[in-house]
């Protein structure tokens with residue numbers, strides 16, 4: 735690789751090997767950061783499970799860490815056997831987590847909703863639609879700014895049903911298409927789906 739950027743870990747100063755989430759890492763730190771995140775996601779998976787937002791983040795992470803580990807494993811000339819074994823282990827662990835993700839039900843579905851925020855001094859309302867549903871939340875299009883942790887109201891246009899939801903993240907796909915990930919605060923099966931059947935159909 736021809737990148738001249740150094741590792742982003744403070745005090746490391748070793749040469750760039752690859753990046754993760756836009757941050758440059760040396761080989762050693764790429765490996766340790768991958769292990770750290772794989773462990774963390776694995777703990778979530780065994781414990782409370784992952785919410786829709788964490789699943790999106792995990793999907794991106796798996797894709798990126800697998801691709802980059804694979805590139806280094808194939809291209810780096812000065813790799814010792816231990817580093818090579820670690821990279822292969824990272825690829826394997828990531829693919830195991832990927833299998834878990836494929837088993838977790840989520841459903842691509844467009845349902846018309848009205849989102850509203852009654853935040854002091856900045857209340858807004860937006861008619862929009864869902865992109866992906868999960869048991870406890872959804873990804874939706876939303877062009878109003880909402881910060882993680884804020885609570886917004888979701889109203890289904892078809893049934894009129896309402897629920898409070900917590901914003902988990904928001905990020906633009908492109909200039910006119912901003913996505914928001916929310917989790918319902920306290921709502922059983924807001925989407926009225928038979929999640930057992932959704933899981934079966936996968």
Ligand SMILES: [Zn+2]
Nearest residue numbers: 741746760763
């Ligand atoms: Zn480093």
